[in-house]
Amino acid sequence: MKKYSQDKLQFESADSIEFGDIDGGNKSVVEGDGTLRFDGDAIVWDDLRVSLERGKPGGSQPAWTNYEGGLYAYQFDNGEEIHFSVQLPHSWKEGTDIFPHLHFETTSDVAGTALVGLGLEYAWSNIGDQRPSPSHAITYHDITGCLEKEHELANFATYGIDGSGMTISSVLLCRFYRLAPASNDYPDPIWGLEVDFHYQIDTAGSRGIVTK
Secondary structure, eight states: OOOOOSSOOOOSSOSEEEEEETTTTEEEEEETTSOEEEEGGGOEEEEEEEEGGGSEEOSSOOEEEEEETTEEEEEEOTTOEEEEEEEOOTTBOTTOOBEEEEEEEESSOOOSOOEEEEEEEEEEEOTTSOOOOOEEEEEEEEOTTOOTTOOEEEESOTTOBOOTTOOTTOEEEEEEEEEOOSSSBOOSOEEEEEEEEEEEEOBSSOSSSSOO
């Protein structure tokens, strides 16, 4: 391996430059046109974030109410819902699974065993495709021993939402809702803070305006 100490390196005719575990396929690559790409374990993650105050209440509406001091947030009882949409960014590794989750807090201490039922209804389509029928990702998050306003993260889909065949700029129409578990249901409202989607990044952006 050669080591360089110059302030600037120039490779005028290289098709690409690779750094990292090249033989193992875990590397960062600078392509011939200067595009930066991540392969294998070099792929990084980020959050596609949806602040719930930007969503629109649906049929049974959560209460927009005082959280503390001058701060407000949505409170969700069972059956209440909010609607929003998200678009996959150009840095996303096309075709990979995405992992939705909710940031929330309880409105009281939890003395005994308790669960919070959370659901995400979604319909995901590429540009030019007919939107499919909606699907649901549901979780019953254990909040046993949770304190009031303790920041909780609940995964809607433990193994992610299948991204096979999906491309950048695809859009999910979504409905977040609270539902009651069959038993040990937490009886009080929860503060809904934010829905996020963990997604993988393999380039800094896309090479074309609408193509990866």
